[in-house]
Amino acid sequence: MRRHLPDVAATEALAEQLHSVLPADTAGWTLLLEGELGAGKSTFARALISAMGHGGAIPSPTYTLVEPYELPGRIVYHIDLYRISDEEELRYLGWTEMDDGFRLVEWPDRAPGLMQAADLNIRLSYEEDGRSAEFIGLSPRSDDLLALLDAASTTERQD
Ligand SMILES: Nc1ncnc2c1ncn2[C@@H]1O[C@H](COP(=O)(O)OP(=O)(O)O)[C@@H](O)[C@H]1O
Numbered sequence: 266m267r268r269h270l271p272d273v274a275a276t277e278a279l280a281e282q283l284h285s286v287l288p289a290d291t292a293g294w295t296l297l298l299e300g301e302l303g304a305g306k307s308t309f310a311r312a313l314i315s316a317m318g319h320g321g322a323i324p325s326p327t328y329t330l331v332e333p334y335e336l337p338g339r340i341v342y343h344i345d346l347y348r349i350s351d352e353e354e355l356r357y358l359g360w361t362e363m364d365d366g367f368r369l370v371e372w373p374d375r376a377p378g379l380m381q382a383a384d385l386n387i388r389l390s391y392e393e394d395g396r397s398a399e400f401i402g403l404s405p406r407s408d409d410l411l412a413l414l415d416a417a418s419t420t421e422r423q424d
Pocket residue numbers: 270271272273274275276300301302303304305306307308309394395396
């Protein structure tokens with residue numbers, strides 16, 4: 266599934282649509298946000314965390330590597346791997362312990378092994394004056410999600 270995102274609002278709307286089709290229980294889910302600097306990874310992540318019910322600031326996890334959020338019905342771990350140099354460092358980040366929540370990972374290219382462990386990869390790119398998003402399902406349970414998202418993001422929103 267691929268979408269053109271002409272402006273920031275379109276990126277944020279897509280994140281909100283993804284939230285609207287997520288299962289109630291997302292413990293153990295991993296979503297990767299791939300794309301070069303400025304592609305819109307943090308924009309998408311912040312819109313998703315806001316849609317999940319977070320009202321306050323959403324600091325970049327660039328230095329802390331992980332920013333946890335306790336939200337209604339789920340824990341979210343906003344993770345930025347830009348500064349890791351070795352996949353082994355995931356262990357020190359407590360990757361395995363984070364399976365009680367929804368892992369949202371920027372710069373997953375730093376740990377190529379994550380492709381096998383993740384559910385969904387969202388690849389953001391520059392396109393014309395805006396961006397594009399390509400959704401790549403990586404697990405069987407993400408297939409249902411992508412079908413729902415495809416329907417939700419092609420239909421005019423009724424709310
Ligand atoms: N669909 C879009 N069209 C145009 N600009 C966008 C879009 N999505 C995000 N941006 C802008 O691109 C810039 C970089 O976004 P950001 O989310 O910080 O990128 P990244 O985290 O991938 O480095 C921001 O100024 C943001 O407002």
